Each structure stands twice: as C-alpha cells, then as structure tokens.
Amino acid sequence: MRDQTGTFSLPKWRLTRWLADPGQDIPLNLRQALIASLFGTLPIFIGGVANTVLVAAVAALRLPHPMFVSWFAFEFVLCVLRTHIIIAAFRAAANGRETPTDLYIVLAVLWGIGVGYGTFISLLSGDWVVAALACLSSAAMMGGICFRNYAAPRLATAMIVLSFGPACLGAVLSGEPIMLLTALQIPFYLFAMSKAVYRLNAMLVTTMRAERDNDYRARHDMLTGLSNRSGLTAALEQKWEMVQQGRQRIALLYLDLDGFKAINDHHGHTAGDRLLKLVGERLGNLLRSGDLAARIGGDEFVVLAHSVGSTEAMQLGDRLIEAVSAPYLVDGHEVVIGTSIGVASAQTGVASPDQLLKHADLALYEAKSQGRGNCCFFEPGMEARLRVRQVLEADLRSAFVNGEFELFYQPQINIAANEVSGFEALLRWRHPERGMIPPSEFIPVAEDIGLISPLGEWVLMQACNEAAQWPRNLKVAVNLSPLQFRSGTLTQSVGNALATSGLAPDRLELEITESCLLQENEETLSILHQLRRLGIRIALDDFGTGYSSISYLRDFPINKIKIDGSFVRDICSRSDAFVIVQSITSLGAGLMMSTVAEGIETEEQLLKIREAGCTEGQGYYFGRPQPARELVDFLNRAELSSVDLGLSLIPRDLNPSLLKPPSP
Ligand SMILES: Nc1nc2c(ncn2[C@@H]2O[C@@H]3COP(=O)(O)O[C@H]4[C@@H](O)[C@H](n5cnc6c(=O)[nH]c(N)nc65)O[C@@H]4COP(=O)(O)O[C@H]3[C@H]2O)c(=O)[nH]1
CATH class of the missing domain: 3.20.20.450 (EAL domain)
Structure with a gap:
C-alpha cells in the first residue's frame, strides 16, 4: 500500500467518523493511512462510476419511465460530483491542505443508495434484461466496494448492504416465484462480502502495524530508544533544503564516550547497556523540542540541534559534557565516564548532510586528541591533521x-x-x-x-x-x-x-x-x-x-x-x-x-x-x-x-x- 500518511484529513462529522472508524487502539498515523487508502485504487473507482452510469443509461433508454430517467440523472450528477471531489481531495492533499473527506464518504454512501435503488426498480420493472443487467452490475460493484473500501469496514458494509440489499426485497416483490430463491441467496452473499471486508481490514491493520514497527526499528536504536544512524540521516535530509536556503541553522554534536570500553569489559555488557541507556536519557533531557539525539555506534551519539549558531552549539556541548560526566549508579556500582564532543554547523560550504557529519567527526577526533572531556568546533585544517593521525x-x-x-x-x-x-x-x-x-x-x-x-x-x-x-x-x-x-x-x-x-x-x-x-x-x-x-x-x-x-x-x-x-x-x-x-x-x-x-x-x-x-x-x-x-x-x-x-x-x-x- 502506498504510504500517504498525513496527506488526507480524517473525517470530522459524527456520521462519517463512525463510518470510517477502523476500530479501537489504532494509532493516529495508521488511521490517517487507512483514510488515505479510501482515496486510492482509482481504476476501480473510475470503472465503478462509469459502469453505474452506463447501466442506468441503458435502463433509461429501454424503459424511459420517470423512475429510470431520474435514476440515470441521479447517477450522472453523483458521478460528476464524486469525480470532482476526488480530484479536489488529491490536489488538497498534495498541497498539504484539508481534504473534503466527509463529503467524499457521504457521496460514496449516496452512490451505494443509487445502485441499490436502480437494482430494486429494475427487478420490479418486469423487464428481465434490465433486471439481469442491474443485478449483475450491483453484484460486481460489491466486489469493487469490498476491494476498495475495506480500510473502513463500516463504510464498506454500509455500501454493500445499500447497493445490493434492495435486490433482496425487489426479488420478493418481483412476482416471479423463482426469484424467491435469489431473495434467499442475497443475505448470505451480503454477509459473506461484509465478513470479507472485516477480514481484509484486520489483515491490513496487522500489516500496517508491522510496517510501522519495522519502520520504527529501522530508524531507532532499540537499546536507548533514540534515533539510529538512518533516523539521523532521514532527519538531516528533511532539514537540508531549508538549511541550504538559509532558512534553518543546524549544528551536529558528535559524542564519543570516554572510558566506556573499560566499564563494558569490567562490569559486563549488561551493565554497559544500562549505562548507555542512562546516557541516552541524559542527552534526551537536555534537548529542546525539535532537536534530535541518535546513537550511531556502540558508544557514539549524535545530537542534531536546530536554530543554533556556533556559540550556542558549543555551549550545548559543554552542558552535554557536564551531564554525561556526572556519576552513574549501575547495578549498585558508582561509575564515571566522560565524553568528548566534536561540533560542526551547516554553514555555506557544507555540501551535504554526510559532509556535515564528517566535519563533526573530524572535530571529535581533534577533541579526543586534546585529551578527554573536550568539546571542539570543526576547522578546515582538521582534515589534514586527521590524515597525519591516521598515518x-x-x-x-x-x-x-x-x-x-x-x-x-x-x-x-x-x-x-x-x-x-x-x-x-x-x-x-x-x-x-x-x-x-x-x-x-x-x-x-x-x-x-x-x-x-x-x-x-x-x-x-x-x-x-x-x-x-x-x-x-x-x-x-x-x-x-x-x-x-x-x-x-x-x-x-x-x-x-x-x-x-x-x-x-x-x-x-x-x-x-x-x-x-x-x-x-x-x-x-x-x-x-x-x-x-x-x-x-x-x-x-x-x-x-x-x-x-x-x-x-x-x-x-x-x-x-x-x-x-x-x-x-x-x-x-x-x-x-x-x-x-x-x-x-x-x-x-x-x-x-x-x-x-x-x-x-x-x-x-x-x-x-x-x-x-x-x-x-x-x-x-x-x-x-x-x-x-x-x-x-x-x-x-x-x-x-x-x-x-x-x-x-x-x-x-x-x-x-x-x-x-x-x-x-
Ligand atoms: N623537562 C624535564 N623533563 C624531565 C626531567 N627529568 C625527567 N623528565 C621527563 O619527565 C617525564 C617523567 O615521566 P612521567 O612523569 O612518568 O611522564 C611520562 C609517562 O607519563 C609517559 N610514559 C613514559 N613511558 C611510559 C610507559 O612505558 N607507559 C606509560 N603508560 N606511560 C609512559 O610519558 C610521559 C613522558 O615521558 P618522557 O617524555 O620520557 O618524559 C619523562 C622524562 O624524560 C627534567 O629534569 N626536566
């Protein structure tokens, strides 16, 4: 399924909210994705509306009675309205505006009513060609409804019942005894299709939850709950355009813990893990909203701070050093570690997020080579010094x-x-x-x-x-x-x-x-x-x-x-x-x-x-x-x-x- 999270608005009206409700305990981003999927699968939408208008047109031509003509007129107007609304919704979503979701849902229900009405009057007409066409058409519509709208099972069930349910009554009132058999079959069919909708919905929600968890795992460090390297890269890339246009100032602070290995070796990896978690918490506590902390290696952390210049970034670095260096209580032992920090800010001349990270890394090297517990700001000469150091x-x-x-x-x-x-x-x-x-x-x-x-x-x-x-x-x-x-x-x-x-x-x-x-x-x-x-x-x-x-x-x-x-x-x-x-x-x-x-x-x-x-x-x-x-x-x-x-x-x-x- 295409991820359109956040692009289509959730319904607001009481009825439409109820109809589109996918069930309890479904997080907001999944609800948004489910609503977005109602707007998807356009070929089925186009096929459905075109087919309905065509069937109504054929029926009105064969039986030019006001009931059939009004049915055709209703379907035609609805078709134009729905097409207009869906186009407007896609445009609004693309521009980040509110989408007409409530109207879209109401029109879908009206369309179901229109299909049901047409089937009903066709069965009563005595023209078995028109009746067969309308029944086949609405039965086929049910498949489309089921496939297209199972993200909102109540809406899909309502549409299924409204579009084919009247055929049951029509069959009874048609005066043709053999149609009673059809009247018996239709409820089972409706039940089976509605059940399928709920099954498909449950499968979809499970898959989306798994996708969401995978996505979270792909971007987060499971130990500390902070972002991981790809989470950091994604956040950097997201801000990068604004940074390049000079609309956003960001700085990266690259931290490497001093003395962590000794603690790991000495107290074991479980204690080491606990310590890393505590470090992550301390970093998180120091950040403002919109800043991001990531663990990108064993004992390497990166803080992405927004709206800061070099002075503020260095001040934040000093605060981070102070926070990380305060003693920890791990498994009843008091342990002390420190941290060295390299700072780089995205000024002109930094070509990419990767380069910014590299600058911060170089500054970190410098900080470490000056002794532990230092915070250094990137300077161009550091690259050459690093090469000397590597040699x-x-x-x-x-x-x-x-x-x-x-x-x-x-x-x-x-x-x-x-x-x-x-x-x-x-x-x-x-x-x-x-x-x-x-x-x-x-x-x-x-x-x-x-x-x-x-x-x-x-x-x-x-x-x-x-x-x-x-x-x-x-x-x-x-x-x-x-x-x-x-x-x-x-x-x-x-x-x-x-x-x-x-x-x-x-x-x-x-x-x-x-x-x-x-x-x-x-x-x-x-x-x-x-x-x-x-x-x-x-x-x-x-x-x-x-x-x-x-x-x-x-x-x-x-x-x-x-x-x-x-x-x-x-x-x-x-x-x-x-x-x-x-x-x-x-x-x-x-x-x-x-x-x-x-x-x-x-x-x-x-x-x-x-x-x-x-x-x-x-x-x-x-x-x-x-x-x-x-x-x-x-x-x-x-x-x-x-x-x-x-x-x-x-x-x-x-x-x-x-x-x-x-x-x-
Ligand atoms: N200006 C002046 N300097 C004097 C004088 N007398 C001795 N020194 C220098 O002072 C340093 C004394 O060693 P240290 O304080 O242990 O300081 C040592 C020690 O911390 C470390 N180091 C040396 N060898 C080892 C080693 O095998 N293992 C470890 N871990 N560290 C070592 O390197 C440091 C420097 O060693 P060196 O360069 O050999 O420098 C030595 C020595 O050459 C004097 O009168 N005037």
Missing part, C-alpha cells in the same frame, strides 16, 4: 610488530644516602623515518586504538628482564596507563613478568596516576592490594596536579608520592611552590611514604628539594633517560668521585649540612 596510528601498529620500541631509563636518587636507588623505565619509539618519538605523542594514540595493553605488557616484561641484570638490588619503576590498570589482566601480567624475569617483587615499582584511582574505589583498591600482596611497590605519579585528593593517600596502599616537576621548576622562584613541596613531603613522612621530586635540573633546585625534606630526586641534574646498555657505565661513574668525572650526584662543594639525611 601515526598505522605506523604505531606496525611499530609494535616490527619491534621499534625500546626502554630508556632515568636514575632516581636517594638524596639522603647519596646513591642511585633505581631507574624509571620510559618508553621510546624509534620511528624508521621520524626518529625518536616521545611517549607524550604516541601513548594517547596507543590508548585510543587499543594498543596500550599489549604495549604496557611488553614494557613490564622488558623492564623486569633488564632490571633483573642490574647490580645492587636497584629498583625499576614502570608507568601504567589508566586503561591498562582497568584492563582486568594487570595483576596477571605483573605476575608473569616477575616470574619470567626472576626479578624480586620489591624491586618493581608501578607508577600510577590519579586518573587510575578516579573510579571504582573497591575494584581499584582490590587491584592495588593484589599487587601489594605480590610484594610490589606503588608510586603515585604527578602528585600536586589534577585532583590531588589527599584521601587517595589514606584510602589506597601507596608507598611513594612523586611530586610533579612543575613545583620543582618554580621552587627557587616561588615561595608557594616550596611550601607545597614541603607540605607534601611532611604528609608523606607522616604516612610512612617516601617522596620523590621530579624534574630536578639544577643544583639550586636540589638544595631546595632537600630542604623541603624530599627523600628522593629525579631529573636531568642527575641524569637524562638513557638506553639500558648505558646504565652500567652510568652506575660506574656515579660510584666514582665526582671530581674525577665531573659528574656528581650530590656535588661535593655543597654545604655539608645539606648532605645530612632529611629531617623527618
């Missing part, structure tokens, strides 16, 4: 396979004992064309493309293997990505690395950042305890930046605090930096944790760090990150006199009081 991703994947990674080690110095206490392993990528690429450039990419877990495992194994060859029980510190921390396999990987290398667990230190501790306190706590049970030490990296929650130091089994290099950089010039470092070291001392100052580059900084009470130091002043093969040499030099080598851990000409162990 980097491809290179990164092959780098892992080609063994282009290596570990550099930076010494960590026990300031009090004036000796090297261990080394921090720092990942390096020796790119065949670009040379050495720093971890800050490729680790976020490795996290995004799911390479961080295997890469992290490789780092652990390599660091443990190399550290196992070092003298003097020197420690090795290994950085962990938050994603690796939440992977669920960390304890096992650490256990494997220790078992394979034979490194004593107390020589391995894992450096985590606060973002590892941000969510799932119980889960995180249990991983940390498992690691501690293996005998491993935990260091909290970059302390003093980010959240720097003191409660982490109380709640989690941490052995060491690494004070962020930014404080060390300012320690000689800003008294507040010194006070902060001092406060962290005394906090650490009180909690039986050692404190390491990162990024020491000068002697003055070292003096201040000592004065502030740090137990360990790390930085270019002591040594830059260097390949494993150079460590033995470094250690040998460190153990020799500084005067001999011109390289000193704690320069000799320092005030001797500075060489004393730090005061607690």
Whole structure:
C-alpha cells in the first residue's frame, strides 16, 4: 500500500467518523493511512462510476419511465460530483491542505443508495434484461466496494448492504416465484462480502502495524530508544533544503564516550547497556523540542540541534559534557565516564548532510586528541591533521610488530644516602623515518586504538628482564596507563613478568596516576592490594596536579608520592611552590611514604628539594633517560668521585649540612 500518511484529513462529522472508524487502539498515523487508502485504487473507482452510469443509461433508454430517467440523472450528477471531489481531495492533499473527506464518504454512501435503488426498480420493472443487467452490475460493484473500501469496514458494509440489499426485497416483490430463491441467496452473499471486508481490514491493520514497527526499528536504536544512524540521516535530509536556503541553522554534536570500553569489559555488557541507556536519557533531557539525539555506534551519539549558531552549539556541548560526566549508579556500582564532543554547523560550504557529519567527526577526533572531556568546533585544517593521525596510528601498529620500541631509563636518587636507588623505565619509539618519538605523542594514540595493553605488557616484561641484570638490588619503576590498570589482566601480567624475569617483587615499582584511582574505589583498591600482596611497590605519579585528593593517600596502599616537576621548576622562584613541596613531603613522612621530586635540573633546585625534606630526586641534574646498555657505565661513574668525572650526584662543594639525611 502506498504510504500517504498525513496527506488526507480524517473525517470530522459524527456520521462519517463512525463510518470510517477502523476500530479501537489504532494509532493516529495508521488511521490517517487507512483514510488515505479510501482515496486510492482509482481504476476501480473510475470503472465503478462509469459502469453505474452506463447501466442506468441503458435502463433509461429501454424503459424511459420517470423512475429510470431520474435514476440515470441521479447517477450522472453523483458521478460528476464524486469525480470532482476526488480530484479536489488529491490536489488538497498534495498541497498539504484539508481534504473534503466527509463529503467524499457521504457521496460514496449516496452512490451505494443509487445502485441499490436502480437494482430494486429494475427487478420490479418486469423487464428481465434490465433486471439481469442491474443485478449483475450491483453484484460486481460489491466486489469493487469490498476491494476498495475495506480500510473502513463500516463504510464498506454500509455500501454493500445499500447497493445490493434492495435486490433482496425487489426479488420478493418481483412476482416471479423463482426469484424467491435469489431473495434467499442475497443475505448470505451480503454477509459473506461484509465478513470479507472485516477480514481484509484486520489483515491490513496487522500489516500496517508491522510496517510501522519495522519502520520504527529501522530508524531507532532499540537499546536507548533514540534515533539510529538512518533516523539521523532521514532527519538531516528533511532539514537540508531549508538549511541550504538559509532558512534553518543546524549544528551536529558528535559524542564519543570516554572510558566506556573499560566499564563494558569490567562490569559486563549488561551493565554497559544500562549505562548507555542512562546516557541516552541524559542527552534526551537536555534537548529542546525539535532537536534530535541518535546513537550511531556502540558508544557514539549524535545530537542534531536546530536554530543554533556556533556559540550556542558549543555551549550545548559543554552542558552535554557536564551531564554525561556526572556519576552513574549501575547495578549498585558508582561509575564515571566522560565524553568528548566534536561540533560542526551547516554553514555555506557544507555540501551535504554526510559532509556535515564528517566535519563533526573530524572535530571529535581533534577533541579526543586534546585529551578527554573536550568539546571542539570543526576547522578546515582538521582534515589534514586527521590524515597525519591516521598515518601515526598505522605506523604505531606496525611499530609494535616490527619491534621499534625500546626502554630508556632515568636514575632516581636517594638524596639522603647519596646513591642511585633505581631507574624509571620510559618508553621510546624509534620511528624508521621520524626518529625518536616521545611517549607524550604516541601513548594517547596507543590508548585510543587499543594498543596500550599489549604495549604496557611488553614494557613490564622488558623492564623486569633488564632490571633483573642490574647490580645492587636497584629498583625499576614502570608507568601504567589508566586503561591498562582497568584492563582486568594487570595483576596477571605483573605476575608473569616477575616470574619470567626472576626479578624480586620489591624491586618493581608501578607508577600510577590519579586518573587510575578516579573510579571504582573497591575494584581499584582490590587491584592495588593484589599487587601489594605480590610484594610490589606503588608510586603515585604527578602528585600536586589534577585532583590531588589527599584521601587517595589514606584510602589506597601507596608507598611513594612523586611530586610533579612543575613545583620543582618554580621552587627557587616561588615561595608557594616550596611550601607545597614541603607540605607534601611532611604528609608523606607522616604516612610512612617516601617522596620523590621530579624534574630536578639544577643544583639550586636540589638544595631546595632537600630542604623541603624530599627523600628522593629525579631529573636531568642527575641524569637524562638513557638506553639500558648505558646504565652500567652510568652506575660506574656515579660510584666514582665526582671530581674525577665531573659528574656528581650530590656535588661535593655543597654545604655539608645539606648532605645530612632529611629531617623527618
Ligand atoms: N623537562 C624535564 N623533563 C624531565 C626531567 N627529568 C625527567 N623528565 C621527563 O619527565 C617525564 C617523567 O615521566 P612521567 O612523569 O612518568 O611522564 C611520562 C609517562 O607519563 C609517559 N610514559 C613514559 N613511558 C611510559 C610507559 O612505558 N607507559 C606509560 N603508560 N606511560 C609512559 O610519558 C610521559 C613522558 O615521558 P618522557 O617524555 O620520557 O618524559 C619523562 C622524562 O624524560 C627534567 O629534569 N626536566
């Protein structure tokens, strides 16, 4: 059936409403489609009216009695009126105007009455040729009525009874005994045809419901109830003409959830699904009427906002980030995720809805590459940057396979004992064309493309293997990505690395950042305890930046605090930096944790760090990150006199009081 939903008006008069009523619980759009179908199948309509006028004309010619002439005149006028009304209805529907549905239905009923009247008078006429013609014609009409009007079963039944019912009475009154048989047959025929109408109607409604459900499913995401990709495309295409004519301003906000995969992996897909539903609800709550939210991929959502410029779209983006990032309660667990958003608006130069979506996607890439929880507006240069990024991703994947990674080690110095206490392993990528690429450039990419877990495992194994060859029980510190921390396999990987290398667990230190501790306190706590049970030490990296929650130091089994290099950089010039470092070291001392100052580059900084009470130091002043093969040499030099080598851990000409162990 042709879908004409919404183009033909529903009847308004009481009688016509009753006649066209298809039954209870039928939604509005189905009612509209059913009414539209009454106007359809034009060949049957034309055949029906032409046939009636023709039969009436033949009868009037054979029997030019006023009854037959008036019948013909009635049919003729009705035919003209109905044709006019149906043409007017189609025009009105095409132009989105009210259609004359009530009149159309009333004329259909009158037509049925006309056919019935003609059959009746023909049977009484005694002219069996005219009677046979009229009876055959109205019986044939019933088929047409049934086929054409079963969308409104009451109307069709009324037309069937009115057009052929009088033949029953006519047969009785015809005076011909044999016609009594026909009079007996006609009610059965009427009943059978009416029954067929209701059956056909039930089948039609079921089919239309199924079509409607399929259509809904085709355009909606069953999990969240939001639109899906094709729903979004349809909505975009619908608005596009107005957008191109400058009559409508729209913006697309492309959201990608940060940290969703970890929740899915950790709590299972059912919890992940619940979380997606909650995200969908939050998005829906923020939209104005006429805006649309869609889920177009696992954890990817798009918001189509209308009547917004770039500023309002960015403001909406910020509100979406805030809403999505608030904690969720899923299966009794509090979980936190974030979202990055790319925004694009349909200004001149955007050729198609597809291109607009692509722009928003590019802006999303940019938002993600700037760190999580960002909202970025599309700029033309992003496409080129994306290509660079895609090349980097491809290179990164092959780098892992080609063994282009290596570990550099930076010494960590026990300031009090004036000796090297261990080394921090720092990942390096020796790119065949670009040379050495720093971890800050490729680790976020490795996290995004799911390479961080295997890469992290490789780092652990390599660091443990190399550290196992070092003298003097020197420690090795290994950085962990938050994603690796939440992977669920960390304890096992650490256990494997220790078992394979034979490194004593107390020589391995894992450096985590606060973002590892941000969510799932119980889960995180249990991983940390498992690691501690293996005998491993935990260091909290970059302390003093980010959240720097003191409660982490109380709640989690941490052995060491690494004070962020930014404080060390300012320690000689800003008294507040010194006070902060001092406060962290005394906090650490009180909690039986050692404190390491990162990024020491000068002697003055070292003096201040000592004065502030740090137990360990790390930085270019002591040594830059260097390949494993150079460590033995470094250690040998460190153990020799500084005067001999011109390289000193704690320069000799320092005030001797500075060489004393730090005061607690
Ligand atoms: N300006 C200055 N910088 C100094 C000084 N002393 C050390 N640094 C640099 O500071 C960074 C210290 O590492 P981080 O804070 O853990 O920060 C690391 C760490 O978060 C991450 N990273 C490095 N290796 C790995 C790894 O194997 N796994 C993971 N997940 N992250 C890693 O990459 C970050 C950057 O590493 P690098 O580029 O090697 O940069 C290193 C190091 O070279 C100094 O005196 N002055």
